[in-house]
Amino acid sequence: MKLTFDQKKWEEISDDFDSIVFGNGLSISISPDFRYDSLFDHAVSSGWINDGARDLFEHLKTKNFEEALRVLSDSNDVVHIIEGSRREGLDCAHQKIKESLISSIGGLHKRYESVVDKIDRLAKEIKKFKYVFCLNYDLLMYWAVVEANKIQKNRVKDCFVAGGFSENWQKMEVPYKGNDKSTLVFYPHGNMAIFRFGDSDIKVSAKGHDLLSEIGCRIGDGASITFVSEGTSSKKLESIVRSNYLKKVYFECMGKVGSNLVIHGWSMSDNDQHLVDRIVMSGALNRVAVGVNKIDMDKIDAWKVRLEKSLKKHLLDVHVTFYEASQFLA
Structure with missing residues (x-):
């Protein structure tokens, strides 16, 4: 190459x-509202991200939704390997963060005229x-x-x-x-x-x-x-x-x-x-x-x-x- x-x-x-x-x-x-930090702050202020999910973002020192989703997915894979089944709570948190991302995009979206x-x-x-x-x-x-x-x-x-x-x-x-x-x-x-x-x-x-x-x-x-x-x-x-x-x-x-x-x-x-x-x-x-x-x-x-x-x-x-x-x- x-x-x-x-x-x-x-x-x-x-x-x-x-x-x-x-x-x-x-x-x-x-x-600029489509930056991850703006989307995250909007999700938090709108109540779409609960305290547990917010703690996860803070622990990871990120406002990147995909990074948080990656950690949740990897964690559940590890649990599945060790315990033979996935944790419902991790799946639920993963889905909530996905939904909060799309909700924030909609909430901060500019109108066509602007x-x-x-x-x-x-x-x-x-x-x-x-x-x-x-x-x-x-x-x-x-x-x-x-x-x-x-x-x-x-x-x-x-x-x-x-x-x-x-x-x-x-x-x-x-x-x-x-x-x-x-x-x-x-x-x-x-x-x-x-x-x-x-x-x-x-x-x-x-x-x-x-x-x-x-x-x-x-x-x-x-x-x-x-x-x-x-x-x-x-x-x-x-x-x-x-x-x-x-x-x-x-x-x-x-x-x-x-x-x-x-x-x-x-x-x-x-x-x-x-x-x-x-x-x-x-x-x-x-x-x-x-x-x-x-x-x-x-x-x-x-x-x-x-x-x-x-x-x-x-x-x-x-x-x-x-x-x-x-x-x-x-």
Whole structure:
């Protein structure tokens, strides 16, 4: 394996890539409330995290939900090995923390009108790609898809038809009437707008941009959102295969990542190694662009280590270009 590196401005490379993966850094750049510390503080003040769970976060010296979920999951695995069964209390705590995360995202979510300028810029950027993979649960990408289609109908598609994910999603790669290109958007870890109904995952919609209220009503009625937030890569993959939509995105759609990829706002942490493994499975990846906040050598060196660790077992020769992340929606 050989990695080579350079630095460029986003505008110099923005038309050179077919696929992009967005992580929480994108959402934070639009709304800082999506930082883990803000989400945690909101969950505590709203009473969604009880004293026991809060003590766990304090003991771990973190406000990262996935870190707390990882510890709970690992602890229950150890109990199961030693005692032969899982602890109901640990399972319950795990589920409550997952629910508090999605509730905090909804509680702190900006209304469409307050972020419309950045949503418009995001809509213009995603149209440059063939495939967009968004790991965020919020509605910012959902709104960007709506915005992108205002001028060109079905220019950007999430492959949901009448609420359900199309079994023939590959046909949507063909541009809609009169369009010169087509962009497909997928949510590998789920989204607030996708709900589980039996064995099906259904995307909800609402008139105008009052989707947040519609989602709140459905949650209030006991509906379950399709999303993955487990603390380890293996547990996330287990959750993925339990959802027909997430399973299709992981095993089929992510296979569309070819020789080039942009990583924007995604830390590529150990608990997302399953995504890295799927992306590079074809062996074709040879060029990657990585958005870095306030480029300096320490951050670039840290990314080099991260990339080498994530890609080493795949023995790929990859050229990596670093760009200033703030330029993406400038």
